[in-house]
Amino acid sequence: MKPILLLLMLFPLLGGLFSALFGRRVSRWTVERVACAGVILSFIMALIAFDSSGGKHQIITFFTWFQVADFSVLMDVRFDPLAAFMALTVTFVSSLIHIYSVGYMKHDEGYVRYFCYLNLFVFSMLVITLADNLVFLFLGWEGVGFCSYGLIGFWYKDMKNASAGRKAFLLTRIGDVAFGIAIGLFFLIFNSLSITYINGHADILTPGTMTLFGLLLLWAAAGKSAQLPLSVWLPDAMAGPTPVSALIHAATMVTAGVYLLMRLFPVFSGSATAMAFIAVAGTLTAFYGACAALMQGDIKRVLAYSTISQLGYMFLAVGAGNITAGMFHLVTHAFFKALLFLAAGCVIHALHEEQNIFRMGKKLRLALPGVYWPFLAGAAALSALPPTAGFFSKDEILISTFLHAGIFYKFLWFIAILTAALTALYTFRLFFIVFTGESLYYEEESEKSVEKPPPNMIATLWPLGVLAIFAGLLNLPAGWGGGGWLSEYFLNIPGAAHHGEIPHSVENGMAIASAVIGIFGIICAWFLYGPKGLLRRPDLPGAWGGLFDLLREAFYLDWLYRRYIAWPFEKMADILWNRVDREGIDRGLYSFANTFMLFSQILREWTSGRLSGYLFMLFMGLTVILCLLAINFSIL
Amino acid sequence: MAVYGQVILLGMMLFVIGGACVLIRRNLIMILIGVEIMLNAAGIVFIAASLRWGALDGQAFVIFIMAVAAAEVAVGLALIVYCQGRSGSINADTYNTLKG
Numbered sequence: 057m058k059p060i061l062l063l064l065m066l067f068p069l070l071g072g073l074f075s076a077l078f079g080r081r082v083s084r085w086t087v088e089r090v091a092c093a094g095v096i097l098s099f100i101m102a103l104i105a106f107d108s109s110g111g112k113h114q115i116i117t118f119f120t121w122f123q124v125a126d127f128s129v130l131m132d133v134r135f136d137p138l139a140a141f142m143a144l145t146v147t148f149v150s151s152l153i154h155i156y157s158v159g160y161m162k163h164d165e166g167y168v169r170y171f172c173y174l175n176l177f178v179f180s181m182l183v184i185t186l187a188d189n190l191v192f193l194f195l196g197w198e199g200v201g202f203c204s205y206g207l208i209g210f211w212y213k214d215m216k217n218a219s220a221g222r223k224a225f226l227l228t229r230i231g232d233v234a235f236g237i238a239i240g241l242f243f244l245i246f247n248s249l250s251i252t253y254i255n256g257h258a259d260i261l262t263p264g265t266m267t268l269f270g271l272l273l274l275w276a277a278a279g280k281s282a283q284l285p286l287s288v289w290l291p292d293a294m295a296g297p298t299p300v301s302a303l304i305h306a307a308t309m310v311t312a313g314v315y316l317l318m319r320l321f322p323v324f325s326g327s328a329t330a331m332a333f334i335a336v337a338g339t340l341t342a343f344y345g346a347c348a349a350l351m352q353g354d355i356k357r358v359l360a361y362s363t364i365s366q367l368g369y370m371f372l373a374v375g376a377g378n379i380t381a382g383m384f385h386l387v388t389h390a391f392f393k394a395l396l397f398l399a400a401g402c403v404i405h406a407l408h409e410e411q412n413i414f415r416m417g418k419k420l421r422l423a424l425p426g427v428y429w430p431f432l433a434g435a436a437a438l439s440a441l442p443p444t445a446g447f448f449s450k451d452e453i454l455i456s457t458f459l460h461a462g463i464f465y466k467f468l469w470f471i472a473i474l475t476a477a478l479t480a481l482y483t484f485r486l487f488f489i490v491f492t493g494e495s496l497y498y499e500e501e502s503e504k505s506v507e508k509p510p511p512n513m514i515a516t517l518w519p520l521g522v523l524a525i526f527a528g529l530l531n532l533p534a535g536w537g538g539g540g541w542l543s544e545y546f547l548n549i550p551g552a553a554h555h556g557e558i559p560h561s562v563e564n565g566m567a568i569a570s571a572v573i574g575i576f577g578i579i580c581a582w583f584l585y586g587p588k589g590l591l592r593r594p595d596l597p598g599a600w601g602g603l604f605d606l607l608r609e610a611f612y613l614d615w616l617y618r619r620y621i622a623w624p625f626e627k628m629a630d631i632l633w634n635r636v637d638r639e640g641i642d643r644g645l646y647s648f649a650n651t652f653m654l655f656s657q658i659l660r661e662w663t664s665g666r667l668s669g670y671l672f673m674l675f676m677g678l679t680v681i682l683c684l685l686a687i688n689f690s691i692l
Numbered sequence: 693m694a695v696y697g698q699v700i701l702l703g704m705m706l707f708v709i710g711g712a713c714v715l716i717r718r719n720l721i722m723i724l725i726g727v728e729i730m731l732n733a734a735g736i737v738f739i740a741a742s743l744r745w746g747a748l749d750g751q752a753f754v755i756f757i758m759a760v761a762a763a764e765v766a767v768g769l770a771l772i773v774y775c776q777g778r779s780g781s782i783n784a785d786t787y788n789t790l791k792g
Contacts, residue, residue: 663790663791664788664791665785665787665788665789665790665791666784666785666788667723667784667787668714668715668716668718668784671714671715672715675711675715
């Protein structure tokens, strides 16, 4: 088991190192193949490990990273069902996206850098997934942050992309501060940083400490998973190449925050306050993301806001105490969102870097049936239409929210189901505008031809499309004739115990309700945004302009941060720079130096550059010395 | 005895004349000649002192001084020729790039 897990993590690392060290010396073909091989081999290792672990958990130590007195950090992994499942998802989606990237980055000069970052990203993500020691986990946590930064600003020659990367990096660092504090507190209380040990001894925590840990971890996770109030970096992160958006900013890295909460679930599950906070953050973010997605005109931004919204559902699942449902949704979301992003990448590629959805239309459906059908599957899964994967995973979250004790959770459930309707609405708005009807800018469009993406890009869509529809079989509820395999598999995970029997009436009622709501959303979308839709335009008519701006700018969150956090900061920096540094310290030093300059002005007159002048002074000096010697001599 | 004092006086006068030549003339060749005069003034004083005290060391010194002076003139003249070739002038005031 140990060599398999070691290889699982090492293959992507070696691939990344190969690109970094020898990438410029070998051919493009080699770099692409090595990068893909690193991840695919890792996927195979994950399959073997998954198969041989048999649902038990084991802790394997590779070596000691460093040790100070009784504080030691081990490079060790905790391979339990949760980690096994996450590792499978990560490596599988990454493998497909690596293959896709070979086609997408065909004409890009920076392919060495690209594949190096992508491989290192997979390695860091696997560290997060498997690590048992929190400091080791933090290594991966920062590693994915760095790779994300490098890939968002991949086309760094455009200032906008570079600052989007910086923004993502800074905002996720805000979350990391909380994570750092939490790690320090864990060591203080448990005298150990092993997740296994902490989860096993979580019952020594007082309710107050549990709440504190819950809030700290929520804050840390909100940074990574783009939840309110740290959500603003994700839409800007779409500046990176589309496969990167699919892999990092939809399928894997952004789920690291949720995964951390699931990993340390026992630490805060005893605190109702912390759970309520997590649920509220998730619900609000889900609603916020869905509203904002409704008015975006850029295909990738719609999907970015939708990612924020879906991550909110996962937080809600954790907050409702059902991490199986959260993990289930995480996995299905990874499939269908990666699919949607990759399909969007094909569309963008086909229209020569066009991202405005109003410049697309039915010609895409006619020219690219291989993209149209997978996109439809992804859209159906995102809208939670039965019997797609998204339907079952979202349904499970809704049920556990509904059944959670307290009227408060009923309210959250109501918002969540409202959001489900919005989700169907914005998803099919996107679908109808992109694939049906005429482009709004027909004249300009006519000379642009639709370029067929390379076959390896299209080919990667199909496995994801199949999974987007059938991944629901992983955890089919009893009412649908399934055994709930995932729930059984996760039984051993701390905190994932069964929540008692779900009444059949609730289960059936919820399934019908969400199906009806999803279909209702799609029908609305057809009438509003279909080929002859009322609102098929980039803005809202007349009096609704204010609402349009509000949603388009995502409730002005960016503007608020710029106005009330960034601007005072810039102002303060400006004062410190201009007033204190330049006019205070620098000026003081300059006047000090000028005093010496004044003296040296007098002295420099002596160096006339005339040889005879120097010699004259030499003689004078010599004469004086000789005279002194003569006087001394005569006195003696 | 009296001759010794007079030779010292001659040496002093030659030394001052040579020094004045070095200080006042701008021509590099004349400065070199001034230096030679000063060296020879020192040599004369050495010889006088050697005769006065009957010690041969002084005369040996003069031979060394002559040898050094010959070598110095050779190097000095070569430098002057190089200066002439480089900037077309042997006026000492032309070389003032170290002016503050």
